[in-house]
Amino acid sequence: MARIYCIANQKGGVGKTTTTVNLAAGLALVGQRVLLVDLDPQGNATMGSGVNKRDLPLTVYDVLLESATIPEAAQRSTSGGYDVLGANRELAGAEVELVALERRNERLRRALKAVDDQYDFVLIDCPPSLNLLTLNGLCSAHGVIVPMQCEYFALEGVSDLVNTIRQVHANLNRDLELIGLLRVMFDPRITLQVNVSDQLKAHFGDKVFNTVIPRNVRLAEAPSYGQPGVVWDPASRGAVAFIEFAREMVEREKHPATAELR
Numbered sequence: 001m002a003r004i005y006c007i008a009n010q011k012g013g014v015g016k017t018t019t020t021v022n023l024a025a026g027l028a029l030v031g032q033r034v035l036l037v038d039l040d041p042q043g044n045a046t047m048g049s050g051v052n053k054r055d056l057p058l059t060v061y062d063v064l065l066e067s068a069t070i071p072e073a074a075q076r077s078t079s080g081g082y083d084v085l086g087a088n089r090e091l092a093g094a095e096v097e098l099v100a101l102e103r104r105n106e107r108l109r110r111a112l113k114a115v116d117d118q119y120d121f122v123l124i125d126c127p128p129s130l131n132l133l134t135l136n137g138l139c140s141a142h143g144v145i146v147p148m149q150c151e152y153f154a155l156e157g158v159s160d161l162v163n164t165i166r167q168v169h170a171n172l173n174r175d176l177e178l179i180g181l182l183r184v185m186f187d188p189r190i191t192l193q194v195n196v197s198d199q200l201k202a203h204f205g206d207k208v209f210n211t212v213i214p215r216n217v218r219l220a221e222a223p224s225y226g227q228p229g230v231v232w233d234p235a236s237r238g239a240v241a242f243i244e245f246a247r248e249m250v251e252r253e254k255h256p257a258t259a260e261l262r
């Protein structure tokens with residue numbers, strides 16, 4: 001059975017797509033079967049996996065509207081060793097179209113059920129807002145991975161997201177839990193970041209992943225080559241950290257945390 005995780009944070013530019021693409025490639029490198037679902041109309045995770053969003057015959061849009069299945073619409077990443085259910089601008093219209101439809105929150109969940117035995121991990125890259133697309137992600141998933149920068153207002157933003165997760169858990173998807181907070185773009189020379197990181201650990205305990213992703217220019221360069229950083233420069237500090245994070249995720253699956261959703 002596939003473990004399905006949303007990579008979500010309502011803020012833009014916090015590292016969601018970088019995390020999704022590099023975790024997908026990292027998990028593939030350690031032998032896991034992975035499907036990346038791009039739920040952001042910007043299609044950055046699609047492009048960053050070496051799949052051209054502009055010439056996709058079928059995308060996640062067609063899957064949400066139930067005019068295609070995932071095996072029909074998914075592509076193989078040209079660089080990352082995983083499958084990609086891609087997105088492009090067409091997806092922006094799906095929100096409006098979904099509103100009028102039955103089971104509008106559950107479209108992705110149903111589609112994923114059909115490929116459950118084909119993957120070990122499904123990673124869903126969410127857009128930076130709580131819209132119907134993100135809700136489809138949250139209703140499909142076992143958990144949420146929250147990438148965050150250790151900045152002054154970070155804790156506030158995380159509390160909002162934790163409340164959202166709690167509400168979806170209570171009303172729409174009993175499986176959903178906060179898997180963990182991933183510190184990204186971390187710079188240990190900045191005292192504020194170290195302080196916020198300490199506060200996070202004090203407040204969220206083992207919900208903070210052990211792995212820390214450093215700020216690393218190689219991770220930022222990789223998308224322009226259509227490659228995850230993990231593949232583009234495997235020896236870079238950012239790539240090494242993401243491979244470590246993939247290992248941490250696989251370990252967590254072997255020893256599922258018993259901590260309650262807080």
Ligand code: ADP
Pocket residue numbers: 011012013014015016017018019044128184185186213214215216217219220221238
């Ligand atoms: P989001 O999907 O949340 O909008 P992105 O993953 O697209 O965020 O990241 C925003 C920007 O920050 C991108 O230009 C990306 O390349 C860069 N970036 C992300 N993570 C890192 C990192 N660890 N080090 C350096 N740059 C990063």
Ligand code: MG
Pocket residue numbers: 016017018040044
């Ligand atoms: Mg993104």
